[in-house]
Amino acid sequence: MAQDDRAQTGRDTREAAAVRAGIAVRPNEFRQRSGGKREKVFELKGVDVSYSGTTAVKGISMDIHRNEVTALIGPSGCGKSTLLRCLNRMNDLIPTAEVKGELLYRGEDLYGSRVDPVQVRKLIGMVFQKPNPFPKSIYDNVAFGPRILGRKENLDATVEKALRGAALWDEVKDRLKDNAFGLSGGQQQRLCIARCIAVQPDVILMDEPCSALDPISTGKIEDLMIELKDEFSIVIVTHNMQQAARVSDRTAFLMVELDADEQNRWGRLVEYDETEKIFTNPADKRTEDYVSGKVG
Amino acid sequence: MGIGDASAPRNRLAVAGARATTQAMLRQQPRGDVIRNTVFAGLLLLAVAIALAGLLALLIQAFAKGSSALSTDLFTNPPSTAFPEKAGYRPAIIGSLQLIAGVILFVVPVGIGAALYLEEYADKSRWWNTLIEVNIQNLAAVPSIIYGILGLAFIVRGPLDLGFILAAGSLTLALLVLPMVIIAAREAIRAVPDSIRQGSLALGATKWQTIRTQVLPASIPGIATGVILAVSRALGETAPLLLVGATVFVTFDPTPFGTDGYSAMPVQIFNYALRPQEEFQALAAAGIIVMLVVLLAMNSFAIWLRNRYEQRW
Numbered sequence: 001m002a003q004d005d006r007a008q009t010g011r012d013t014r015e016a017a018a019v020r021a022g023i024a025v026r027p028n029e030f031r032q033r034s035g036g037k038r039e040k041v042f043e044l045k046g047v048d049v050s051y052s053g054t055t056a057v058k059g060i061s062m063d064i065h066r067n068e069v070t071a072l073i074g075p076s077g078c079g080k081s082t083l084l085r086c087l088n089r090m091n092d093l094i095p096t097a098e099v100k101g102e103l104l105y106r107g108e109d110l111y112g113s114r115v116d117p118v119q120v121r122k123l124i125g126m127v128f129q130k131p132n133p134f135p136k137s138i139y140d141n142v143a144f145g146p147r148i149l150g151r152k153e154n155l156d157a158t159v160e161k162a163l164r165g166a167a168l169w170d171e172v173k174d175r176l177k178d179n180a181f182g183l184s185g186g187q188q189q190r191l192c193i194a195r196c197i198a199v200q201p202d203v204i205l206m207d208e209p210c211s212a213l214d215p216i217s218t219g220k221i222e223d224l225m226i227e228l229k230d231e232f233s234i235v236i237v238t239h240n241m242q243q244a245a246r247v248s249d250r251t252a253f254l255m256v257e258l259d260a261d262e263q264n265r266w267g268r269l270v271e272y273d274e275t276e277k278i279f280t281n282p283a284d285k286r287t288e289d290y291v292s293g294k295v296g
Numbered sequence: 297m298g299i300g301d302a303s304a305p306r307n308r309l310a311v312a313g314a315r316a317t318t319q320a321m322l323r324q325q326p327r328g329d330v331i332r333n334t335v336f337a338g339l340l341l342l343a344v345a346i347a348l349a350g351l352l353a354l355l356i357q358a359f360a361k362g363s364s365a366l367s368t369d370l371f372t373n374p375p376s377t378a379f380p381e382k383a384g385y386r387p388a389i390i391g392s393l394q395l396i397a398g399v400i401l402f403v404v405p406v407g408i409g410a411a412l413y414l415e416e417y418a419d420k421s422r423w424w425n426t427l428i429e430v431n432i433q434n435l436a437a438v439p440s441i442i443y444g445i446l447g448l449a450f451i452v453r454g455p456l457d458l459g460f461i462l463a464a465g466s467l468t469l470a471l472l473v474l475p476m477v478i479i480a481a482r483e484a485i486r487a488v489p490d491s492i493r494q495g496s497l498a499l500g501a502t503k504w505q506t507i508r509t510q511v512l513p514a515s516i517p518g519i520a521t522g523v524i525l526a527v528s529r530a531l532g533e534t535a536p537l538l539l540v541g542a543t544v545f546v547t548f549d550p551t552p553f554g555t556d557g558y559s560a561m562p563v564q565i566f567n568y569a570l571r572p573q574e575e576f577q578a579l580a581a582a583g584i585i586v587m588l589v590v591l592l593a594m595n596s597f598a599i600w601l602r603n604r605y606e607q608r609w
Binding site for chain 2: 134
């Protein structure tokens with residue numbers, strides 16, 4: 001019952017943040033937790049991304065579903081990370097980046113003129129490739145998000161909940177005041193996940209979150225993703241196909257495409273389907289070659 | 297078995313020969329290399345010796361001449377033209393302290409502000425921002441007397457028209473060291489990795505929140521180091537002060553906005569050193585010792601601060 005209340009509060013703040021972001025909220029979408037796995041979080045329709053006029057990814061159309069782990073896989077340079085960074089407007093930080101096409105978040109244009117990217121990032125959090133804890137205490141790292149959002153009541157409880165959510169609480173509960181740089185790489189990455197879930201986002205984007213970690217830490221984070229998808233929608237970029245197969249519900253395979261005279265290259269979505277299908281019975285020959293290790 | 301026995305002596309010989317070659321290779325260094333190494337190391341040592349000799353000569357001379365005049369009177373007594381045995385640096389010390397206080401007040405907000413703008417807001421692909429950057433580098437190398445003329449024309453007279461007051465001198469010194477502070481602060485800000493900014497922005501922080509809560513705290517040790525070094529430079533400056541009214545001879549405690557004149561340590565030292573009498577020479581040397589100790593302490597503190605608090609990423 002108490003659990004329900006908390007979840008409810010989390011949703012309310014999310015809703016409020018969505019309103020502030022200029023994204024019209026359809027209350028049902030936020031309330032229908034259990035209703036239908038097929039509910040869409042993102043709808044991409046012909047999305048192109050370019051840097052200083054050079055196309056990085058082209059014509060991406062896909063739907064990303066709620067309470068699922070969606071994996072983006074593909075060889076280096078195929079634009080997986082570029083695509084991921086469009087989803088919470090991190091690409092806005094690169095002045096020359098340009099996003100074309102339609103990118104809807106819960107039915108609203110994420111790149112609409114009234115949408116504030118800062119508000120978008122409150123709803124759509126991100127975990128980076130290299131753990132990037134702030135040079136502060138473990139507690140202050142997790143409390144950072146709630147503090148800047150002005151949610152200062154019950155901060156201790158929020159921090160504890162987030163650290164428990166990231167399966168880190170037992171390891172750090174006695175040294176919350178220690179500098180986060182003293183943690184191991186795997187712990188730092190889980191701290192970054194805790195930091196992210198402390199602001200109660202709707203979606204968590206993960207950009208190769210395990211590529212700098214050892215296998216044991218990787219396993220812990222993979223377990224965590226599967227747990228977290230009950231509460232959040234997760235999109236993960238990974239180089240590691242086994243990881244995609246282990247954690248994701250749906251997998252998108254991107255590939256590098258060259259133009260006729262091989263001067264320009266960009267990423268293209270080859271196939272997007274349920275993970276099981278992608279890995280056992282892909283529709284496209286290129287997907288099959290890639291997941292079976294023949295290319296890439 | 298048979299083969300092994302027969303070839304054993306020859307194998308031993310071969311092994312011994314190989315070992316001798318190895319020994320020779322390990323031990324013999326070509327003679328030319330040895331000489332070149334020694335000569336080069338000697339030249340480098342000479343360079344260090346020349347650099348240190350200047351400082352050493354200054355220290356020895358200052359101590360030899362000034363140790364007799366070192367006393368607490370130096371800090372408490374006003375200068376005097378008639379009684380060198382009673383003369384001190386009190387107004388000059390108070391003047392210098394007020395000058396650098398003003399420098400800090402001006403340079404910290406303006407320097408950090410300019411550095412933050414250039415690092416965090418300015419679009420580096422625009423030519424005018426590159427121009428600003430090059431100009432700040434240049435400003436740091438402009439001779440201090442030029443700043444004196446600037447202070448005289450724009451601060452003492454001209455647009456600001458403050459008159460020959462201590463605050464005007466302070467402002468002139470602040471302009472002189474401002475480029476140093478901007479450069480040091482920019483380096484400190486640039487040393488904060490982008491991953492920290494992105495981590496903060498990805499949590500929904502605004503740009504200003506990111507700067508205030510992440511970038512600035514992480515770069516404060518570097519900025520503080522730059523400010524201290526800049527202030528120690530301002531403390532030692534003489535030329536611009538002479539132009540903006542640091543009167544050479546003041547016997548009363550100066551105030552920031554008083555119109556009766558003010559003095560500063562290096563100016564007072566200069567004044568004593570100009571006098572022919574042995575006693576004033578000793579007084580000047582004692583002043584030099586005080587200045588050296590203060591500057592050395594400030595610079596050491598800056599280095600300590602940097603090593604102790606600088607964030608390693």
